[in-house]
Amino acid sequence: MFPNFRHSMAWLHTWFGLALGMVLMVVFFFGTLSVFDREIDRWAIPDTRYEPQPMPSFDKMLRPIFEDMQPDAAARAMTAPLVDGPLPAHFDTPRSWGAYTTHRDPVLLLFAGYEVPGAKDHETAIWANRTVDPRSGVALPTDRLKVGSEFFYPLHYSLTLDWKNVGYWIVGFSALMMLMALVTGVIMHRKIFRELFTFRPKKNTQRSMLDLHNLTGVAALPFHFFFAFTGLVIFAYIYFPVTHTQLTPLHDHHEMMEAKETGLPHDRAGVPAPLASVDAMVLEAQRRWAAKGMAGDVGYLNLTHVGDANGYVSVYRAGTDRVQLAGEGIHFKASTGELLREDPPPTVVARINEFLTGLHLQHFKHWLLRWFYVLGGLAGCACIATGLFFFVEKRKRQHAKAGTSGARVVDALAVTVVTGMLVATLCMLIANRLLPDTMPDGWAPRGLMEKYFFWGAWVVAGLHAWLRTAQVAEGRLAPAWREQCLAIAALAVAAPVLNWITTGDHLLRTIGSGYWPVAGADLFMLTGAVLAALAARRLQRKARSPVAVKNPALEAGHA
Amino acid sequence: MTASTLTPRHIASRTAVALLGGYAFTWGIVALGVAGLYAAGMEFHDAEHLSYIIGLLVFLTAFLVAFATRALGRTALVLVGGGALMSAVAWWLQSLLV
Numbered sequence: 001m002f003p004n005f006r007h008s009m010a011w012l013h014t015w016f017g018l019a020l021g022m023v024l025m026v027v028f029f030f031g032t033l034s035v036f037d038r039e040i041d042r043w044a045i046p047d048t049r050y051e052p053q054p055m056p057s058f059d060k061m062l063r064p065i066f067e068d069m070q071p072d073a074a075a076r077a078m079t080a081p082l083v084d085g086p087l088p089a090h091f092d093t094p095r096s097w098g099a100y101t102t103h104r105d106p107v108l109l110l111f112a113g114y115e116v117p118g119a120k121d122h123e124t125a126i127w128a129n130r131t132v133d134p135r136s137g138v139a140l141p142t143d144r145l146k147v148g149s150e151f152f153y154p155l156h157y158s159l160t161l162d163w164k165n166v167g168y169w170i171v172g173f174s175a176l177m178m179l180m181a182l183v184t185g186v187i188m189h190r191k192i193f194r195e196l197f198t199f200r201p202k203k204n205t206q207r208s209m210l211d212l213h214n215l216t217g218v219a220a221l222p223f224h225f226f227f228a229f230t231g232l233v234i235f236a237y238i239y240f241p242v243t244h245t246q247l248t249p250l251h252d253h254h255e256m257m258e259a260k261e262t263g264l265p266h267d268r269a270g271v272p273a274p275l276a277s278v279d280a281m282v283l284e285a286q287r288r289w290a291a292k293g294m295a296g297d298v299g300y301l302n303l304t305h306v307g308d309a310n311g312y313v314s315v316y317r318a319g320t321d322r323v324q325l326a327g328e329g330i331h332f333k334a335s336t337g338e339l340l341r342e343d344p345p346p347t348v349v350a351r352i353n354e355f356l357t358g359l360h361l362q363h364f365k366h367w368l369l370r371w372f373y374v375l376g377g378l379a380g381c382a383c384i385a386t387g388l389f390f391f392v393e394k395r396k397r398q399h400a401k402a403g404t405s406g407a408r409v410v411d412a413l414a415v416t417v418v419t420g421m422l423v424a425t426l427c428m429l430i431a432n433r434l435l436p437d438t439m440p441d442g443w444a445p446r447g448l449m450e451k452y453f454f455w456g457a458w459v460v461a462g463l464h465a466w467l468r469t470a471q472v473a474e475g476r477l478a479p480a481w482r483e484q485c486l487a488i489a490a491l492a493v494a495a496p497v498l499n500w501i502t503t504g505d506h507l508l509r510t511i512g513s514g515y516w517p518v519a520g521a522d523l524f525m526l527t528g529a530v531l532a533a534l535a536a537r538r539l540q541r542k543a544r545s546p547v548a549v550k551n552p553a554l555e556a557g558h559a
Numbered sequence: 560m561t562a563s564t565l566t567p568r569h570i571a572s573r574t575a576v577a578l579l580g581g582y583a584f585t586w587g588i589v590a591l592g593v594a595g596l597y598a599a600g601m602e603f604h605d606a607e608h609l610s611y612i613i614g615l616l617v618f619l620t621a622f623l624v625a626f627a628t629r630a631l632g633r634t635a636l637v638l639v640g641g642g643a644l645m646s647a648v649a650w651w652l653q654s655l656l657v
Contacts, residue, residue: 002565008626011565179619229615236611242589243607246646250594253657254603349605353612 006187013184016177018391018410022417023159023174025384029421030156031227032377033148035362035370038104039517040148044432044450045140046503049518050106053134055099055298058278061137062110066097066306069112069128072142079126083118087126091115093268094306095125101134101299103320103365104517108134143439145447147432151454152425157231165238171231172239178228185217205477205542206393213386216379223376224383230360233353263340264331265310273309273335281337285315285330288342292328296320299363300327303334312340319358320365388414392472400475408472412465412480419484420461422532426491426525427457433498461487477543485536492529496522577625580638585618587645594652 002008033040042049056062071079076087091114100109110132113125131140145151154160161167189195195214200207217224232239243251259266282298289296299318305311311334316327329343346354358364362373392414396407431453439446461484468480499522500506510519592610597603621638628634 002626005627009623012623012626176615176619176622180622183619183623232615233608233611236589236615237607240586240589240611240614242586242610242649243593246590247593247649247653249657250597250653251603254597258603347602347605349601349609353605353608356612 009184009187013181013188014391017181017387020174020177021384021388022413023170024178025381025388025417026159026421027156027171027174027231028377028380028384030152032374032381033425034153034156035373035377036517036520037146037148037153038102039520040152041146041150042106042517043499043521044147044429045144046505047144048107048133048140049503049505049515050135052103052106053101053108055101055282055301056108056134056137058099058282058301060279061134062097062099062301063275063278065110065130065132065137065139066094066112069110069130071114071126071128075126075128079116079119079124082120082124083116084120085118088117091126091128095304097303097306099301101318102363103297103318106134107131107140141438143445143447145432145450147428147450150447151428151451157235168235168238172235175228175232179225179232182217182221182225182228185214186221189214189218206390209386209390209393213383213390216383216386220376220379220383224380227360227376227380230356234357234360262331264312265305267310268305268308269310271309272307273311275303275307275311275334276337278303278313278334281313281332282315284332284337284339285317288330289317289328294328296328306334309335311335319363385414385418388418396472397475400473405473408469408478411472411478412462412469415465415469415478415480415484416458416462419481419488420458420465422488422528423461423484423491424454424458426488426495428454429495429525430491430498433495433502477539479543482536482539482543485532485539488532489529489536492525492532495525573626573631576631576635576638577622580625580635580642581618581621583642584621584638584645585614585642587642587649588617589614590649591645591652594649594656598652598656 002011070091080087093115095113095115097113098111100111101107108131110130112128114128116124116126131146132138133140151160157171158165158167159170161170195211195218199211199215201211202208203211237243255266258264278301282301285298286295294317296317297320298315299320300314300316302314302316303311304314313332313334314329315332316329319327327343331340331342332338333340362370388410392407392411396411399405399407428450431450435446435449437446439449443449444452464484465480468483469478472478496507499518505515505518507519507522510516510522589610592613593603593606596606596609601609625631625634625638
């Protein structure tokens with residue numbers, strides 16, 4: 001039994017914070033990088049370093065591409081177990097075609113979903129994706145990994161552990177524990193306002209780590225709470241699949257009612273039909289937005305029940321000038337181009353939901369706000385990391401005396417998730433610049449090789465962390481921290497230099513021509529290199545100075 | 560830890576109540592929220608979103624309560640029983656609507 005309420009909250013904060021802090025570190029860091037995921041894509045795929053483009057002509061360019069798209073081997077392997085009998089060699093019935101672009105994307109993402117004959121669940125679809133240059137329609141080679149939007153971004157919400165969605169569940173639970181840590185943190189401290197102005201770097205490490213933990217936690221408290229919470233809301237349908245289990249009948253009932261109400265057919269008619277000019281529909285949609293005083297570009301184009309008499313075309317506006325994701329969708333009958341429906345203005349709840357999720361997903365165009373997101377995210381990382389440091393600092397001398405290795409284990413894990421994660425990230429970017437343009441036969445495709453480098457480097461950093469934290473068991477500072485800081489400093493200089501050598505895009509050129517996606521990535525890494533070098537120097541001085549004997553009494557409530 | 564009575568069993572049972580009880584109760588809130596709000600005339604996806612937003616805040620509260628409470632057994636009963644009851648009501652509402 002806990003002696004009292006504050007003790008129980010402090011216990012929760014310490015132990016669940018420790019257990020899930022490692023995951024949260026990954027989530028916050030790669031979430032932060034995801035603010036600029038499209039820019040990282042440009043850095044990693046030099047062939048796509050050109051300006052963002054508007055949605056190209058569907059009739060002339062996209063239609064032939066869609067007609068040519070078929071699921072790849074990976075999609076087939078994923079779908080095979082969902083089907084009785086073998087998969088057909090060619091999928092003939094497209095359920096939907098979609099084209100999606102953002103104001104930061106020079107490339108256009110196309111996806112086609114097909115009906116799967118013989119599927120156990122009639123709603124099963126198999127997907128084919130293709131990324132094209134919207135200026136020419138030429139496909140991006142499939143072995144290229146969009147490191148930002150296809151790796152760092154999913155890493156922050158699923159850890160890329162897609163088997164049974166297990167990564168989503170781990171991240172979801174961690175987000176709940178982040179909320180818990182924020183609430184319990186506030187309960188433990190009470191003097192919240194004072195924390196905002198308290199940082200004593202000259203005091204002993206333990207004290208200054210706690211100051212920094214409180215400062216970064218409190219200063220960005222609404223930010224942290226908001227992001228952990230909206231992250232949960234975005235994926236709530238995975239965590240609580242109520243309307244796809246217990247309430248499936250109600251859900252299906254609603255869909256039928258909705259189809260009746262909106263005039264957008266729920267199912268295919270089974271009668272083939274031609275496709276009218278989609279470009280004309282796009283023009284009409286843009287005319288209608290302009291008439292409402294909100295002229296805009298197309299962000300998302302979707303064709304449902306392709307080739308069928310019930311087919312319809314939905315045109316959504318790019319929501320770059322607002323926080324919500326509201327697309328002001330306009331729908332046309334595919335065979336005639338006749339207007340079927342204009343989405344009504346969103347309801348109050350829809351507005352709230354779109355605002356919450358929109359603020360997390362930030363499709364809007366506002367560079368200053370984007371940088372605030374980065375700062376908030378890094379504050380979150382600092383808060384989590386200092387929490388781990390504090391845990392170790394507080395216990396390492398006790399543990400050293402008692403001869404237990406708990407503090408060392410935690411310190412090794414902390415090194416792995418804090419500096420090791422940065423080492424892995426930089427190694428991946430370096431591999432991206434050094435691997436041959438096309439991998440030789442018998443090797444994994446280029447994009448997969450980059451992922452291997454990421455995980456491989458992380459494992460090596462973890463081993464190094466374990467080997468070089470033995471000193472913690474003697475109550476001293478682990479050299480692993482300083483050594484990995486030095487590694488980060490070196491790698492974070494190497495990556496921009498390699499970018500220069502392999503693409504010719506050095507900083508003078510990218511800044512001179514105002515090409516910020518690549519200049520920003522380079523500058524971000526170089527700034528990181530300077531900070532890592534400074535940290536390494538500081539750690540060296542600290543390692544030389546004698547171990548503080550005095551362990552001042554800390555605030556009550558710190559378990 | 561200061562409390563000598565903080566046994567692994569105690570921690571395990573609290574964690575189980577916080578997680579499983581909190582999940583069951585939240586499931587109930589979401590199910591009842593969706594069915595109830597939809598029955599009351601709210602748009603289906605609105606009912607879904609609103610229930611999620613409320614449900615997740617309830618989960619956080621339930622989790623904290625499971626660690627703060629002195630009466631763990633009663634808390635478990637309320638969370639699991641309440642969740643089951645709300646789910647049952649949601650089922651009943653659904654049978655009326657569909």
